[in-house]
Amino acid sequence: MAKAVRYNEFGGIDVLRVEEVERPVPGPGQVLVQVEAAGINPSEAAIRTGAVADIFPSTFPSGQGSDLAGIVAEVGAGAGGFAPGDEVIGFSQQRSSQAELVLVEAGNLIRKPENISWEVAGGLYVAGVTAWGAVHSVQLEKGETVVVAGAAGGVGSLAVQLARRAGATVIGLASERNHAWLRRYGVIPIAYGDGVADRIKDAAPEGVDAFIDTHGNGYVELALALGVAPGRIDTIADFAAAAKYGVKTDGGAEAGPGAEVLAELAGLIADGHLEVEIANIYPLSRVREAYTELEYRHTRGKIVLKP
Missing domain, CATH: 3.40.50.720 (NAD(P)-binding Rossmann-like Domain)
Structure with missing residues (x-):
């Protein structure tokens, strides 16, 4: 079992829950990532309220989040050369990154440069x-x-x-x-x-x-x-x-060029040419507090969850 953010209906911050879910199993081309950090974003709050349901419909129970960075725990067949223990940055297209373990398509991952912190890496993609x-x-x-x-x-x-x-x-x-x-x-x-x-x-x-x-x-x-x-x-x-x-x-x-641009940005950060400001870090269990801070809209930089 693993912990993951879930919600069962559209609504405000109070619909968010941290629940025990079955350990995901990677299929062909998939990588199971043990998440070290996951960013949060205003778009996720909009999706959760149902305000953009015509564009981004939800199936309940729904997970939440795209940004992630972590350590490869398991790989499926043909998973792009990744192996258990690899440190990676990436994104979930299934709104599931705010969790301890996340299935990610291998094409949505890049290797994390050693000199980028987990917090910066986990909040980078969106x-x-x-x-x-x-x-x-x-x-x-x-x-x-x-x-x-x-x-x-x-x-x-x-x-x-x-x-x-x-x-x-x-x-x-x-x-x-x-x-x-x-x-x-x-x-x-x-x-x-x-x-x-x-x-x-x-x-x-x-x-x-x-x-x-x-x-x-x-x-x-x-x-x-x-x-x-x-x-x-x-x-x-x-x-x-x-x-x-x-x-x-x-x-x-959601419509961006994905891993290619993510790799470019990670390279700029690793070389000292770009900085990601981290506003605050919350444990996964305090996801409601994290989104409460986000929705004040006065945050400088990124808010990140640590499973």
């Missing part, structure tokens, strides 16, 4: 691939200016670093307590709230070329008001505005 997709979607060129809304969150904190690596001037919208952190990465911090458009214009007198919205709540409209072309606006949070104005929604990890 935020990392989403940030990578969002930055690439707005087609940044060296010397251009991009605004990132939610610049200190799990996705935003990586997007600003990737945008800086692309040679862009980056303006990060975040609460003032995160401004010093953003400056460490060469980001121009701007407080959100009343007057934000004027503050952005002051920081970018020659205009804004691109806009990445990781937060929602009117930032697509703000980008358009700043004169950014719809084709260079990407939101991962406001799909209604995207449909209304024709802006991009690239960056969702």
Whole structure:
């Protein structure tokens, strides 16, 4: 038996349970991973409430989570050269990573570099691939200016670093307590709230070329008001505005390029060119507390579960 996060109906944080489940058995091409760390993400909370059931339907009882890092416990036939004891980073496409033992397709795993912590590795996939997709979607060129809304969150904190690596001037919208952190990465911090458009214009007198919205709540409209072309606006949070104005929604990890980009990001972290901020670490048994913190939407970086 092994412990796993489960829920039996759509609802709030109170529907989450940590239950004993049968030990999974890997089939052909599958790897059984003993999870050392699993990230949590806002998209999982949206799926759990049923708010996006038309896009991501659930079968109950449902597990939860995509991000994971751990040690290979067992392999099925043809499992891509993995062997018990290998340290890996990967993702589950079955919403099951928040557990002690998880079945993963071998193609969704990469080997973990030795100098990446379990916490960073376990929280990398969703935020990392989403940030990578969002930055690439707005087609940044060296010397251009991009605004990132939610610049200190799990996705935003990586997007600003990737945008800086692309040679862009980056303006990060975040609460003032995160401004010093953003400056460490060469980001121009701007407080959100009343007057934000004027503050952005002051920081970018020659205009804004691109806009990445990781937060929602009117930032697509703000980008358009700043004169950014719809084709260079990407939101991962406001799909209604995207449909209304024709802006991009690239960056969702579910449709992303997967292990190839995960390996690229892990390499950047291992070489010291990218950092993943860990906001907090919770044991699996405190999964409700972890999501309570996440839903405050004031977290800098990633929240991670440790089975």
